[in-house]
Amino acid sequence: MSPRAALIDGYSFEITGKDTAGLQDVSKLLAPATCVSIAFIPNENHDARLAAAATVKELGFHPVPHISARRLGSAAELDRLLALFVSVANVDRLFIVAGDPDVPVGPYEDSLAIIRSGLLSKHGIRKVGIAGYPEGHPKIRNGVLFEVLQEKHALLTAAGLEYDITTQFSFDAEPVIEWIGRLRQAGITAPIRIGVPGPASVKTLLRFATICGVGASTKVMAKYGLSIRKLLNTAGPDALVAEFIRRLDPSKHGSVCLHFYPFGGVGKTAEWIRDFLASHISK
Ligand SMILES: NC(=O)C1=CN([C@@H]2O[C@H](COP(=O)(O)OP(=O)(O)OC[C@H]3O[C@@H](n4cnc5c(N)ncnc54)[C@H](O)[C@@H]3O)[C@@H](O)[C@H]2O)C=CC1
Numbered sequence: 086m087s088p089r090a091a092l093i094d095g096y097s098f099e100i101t102g103k104d105t106a107g108l109q110d111v112s113k114l115l116a117p118a119t120c121v122s123i124a125f126i127p128n129e130n131h132d133a134r135l136a137a138a139a140t141v142k143e144l145g146f147h148p149v150p151h152i153s154a155r156r157l158g159s160a161a162e163l164d165r166l167l168a169l170f171v172s173v174a175n176v177d178r179l180f181i182v183a184g185d186p187d188v189p190v191g192p193y194e195d196s197l198a199i200i201r202s203g204l205l206s207k208h209g210i211r212k213v214g215i216a217g218y219p220e221g222h223p224k225i226r227n228g229v230l231f232e233v234l235q236e237k238h239a240l241l242t243a244a245g246l247e248y249d250i251t252t253q254f255s256f257d258a259e260p261v262i263e264w265i266g267r268l269r270q271a272g273i274t275a276p277i278r279i280g281v282p283g284p285a286s287v288k289t290l291l292r293f294a295t296i297c298g299v300g301a302s303t304k305v306m307a308k309y310g311l312s313i314r315k316l317l318n319t320a321g322p323d324a325l326v327a328e329f330i331r332r333l334d335p336s337k338h339g340s341v342c343l344h345f346y347p348f349g350g351v352g353k354t355a356e357w358i359r360d361f362l363a364s365h366i367s368k
C-alpha cells in the first residue's frame with residue numbers, strides 16, 4: 086500500500102437500516118473488519134437499527150451504532166437498547182451524538198450526558214466515536230464545540246475508553262485541514278475520521294447538505310463539481326480526497342482516515358472505494 090492510499094486504508098462507512106440489503110450485495114468490495122456505522126435516523130425504529138447491526142456483524146464488519154442522546158425517552162430505554170446491541174451483534178463500539186431535535190425527548194440533552202451515564206462501561210463498550218465540526222454547526226457556537234470536545238477528551242480518557250472523532254461531511258478540504266491542525270496543537274491526538282460524501286447526484290448531495298446543516302458556497306460547489314443547473318449529474322469525492330492526500334502530513338496531522346457517507350448509494354460508494362484503492366495501490 087502506497088503512502089498515498091494510507092489515508093483511505095482503514096476507512097469507515099455509514100449506513101441506515103434501509104441500506105442493509107445494499108450492503109449485503111457489495112460486502113465483498115469492502116475490507117474485512119471495516120467499521121460500519123448505523124445512523125440513528127428519525128424514521129427508523131430500534132428494531133431496524135438492531136437488525137442492521139446484526140447484519141453488519143454477520144458480514145464480518147464492526148457495527149458502530151449511533152446513539153442519538155436527544156431522541157432517547159429514558160435511561161431504561163438506553164439500558165435496554167445497549168443490552169440488545171450487545172446480544173444481537175456483539176457491539177463493543179458506539180458513536181455518541183446529541184441529535185437534531187431542538188428539545189430532547191427524554192433525560193439526555195447531549196452526548197456528554199450519555200458518556201456520564203455509566204451505561205457504556207456497564208455494557209462493555211470499549212470504543213466511542215464523537216462528532217467534529219470543522220465548519221462549525223448551525224445551532225452550536227464554535228467556542229462551545231471546542232470546549233465540549235476537550236471535555237469529552239478528558240472524560241473518555243479518564244474512563245479508559247478509546248475514542249475517535251468523525252467529522253461532519255464537507256465539500257471543501259481547506260477548513261477540515263485547518264481544523265485538524267488546531268486540534269493537534271491543542272493536544273488532541275485521537276484518530277480523526279474525515280467525513281466525505283460518496284458519489285451521488287447533485288440533487289441528493291444538496292438535499293443531504295440541507296438536512297444536515299452543511300453549507301456550500303458557490304465557490305466550494307464549483308470546486309466539488311456541484312452545479313445547481315445540472316441536478317441529475319453525479320459528483321464524487323475524487324478531487325476532495327486527492328486534496329487530502331496531497332496536503333495531509335502524518336507528522337503534523339496525526340492519525341487520519343476517511344469516513345464515507347453514501348446517502349443511499351451504498352453500492353456506488355463501495356465501488357468508488359474499490360476503484361480508488363486499485364488506482365493508488367501501485368503508485
Ligand atoms: N456528525 C454526525 O454524524 C451527526 C451529527 N448530528 C448533529 O449533531 C449535533 C450535535 O451533536 P454533538 O456534536 O454530539 O453535540 P454535543 O452533544 O456534544 O452537544 C454540544 C452542545 O451543543 C448543544 N446541542 C447539541 N445538539 C443540539 C441541537 N440539536 N440544537 C441545539 N443545541 C444542541 C448541547 O446542548 C451542548 O451544549 C446535532 O444537533 C446534529 O446536528 C446528528 C447526527 C449525526
Ligand SMILES: Nc1nc(=O)c2c([nH]1)NC[C@@H]1CN(c3ccc(C(=O)N[C@@H](CCC(=O)O)C(=O)O)cc3)CN21
Pocket residue numbers: 101103124125126128185253254292296297298346
Ligand atoms: N445534522 C446531522 N444529522 C444527522 O443525522 C447526520 C449528520 N448531520 N451528518 C451525517 C450523517 C448523515 N446522516 C443521515 C441523515 C439523514 C438521513 C435520512 O434522513 N435519510 C432518509 C432519506 C432522506 C432523503 O432521501 O431525503 C431515509 O429515509 O433514509 C440519513 C443519514 C446522519 N448524519
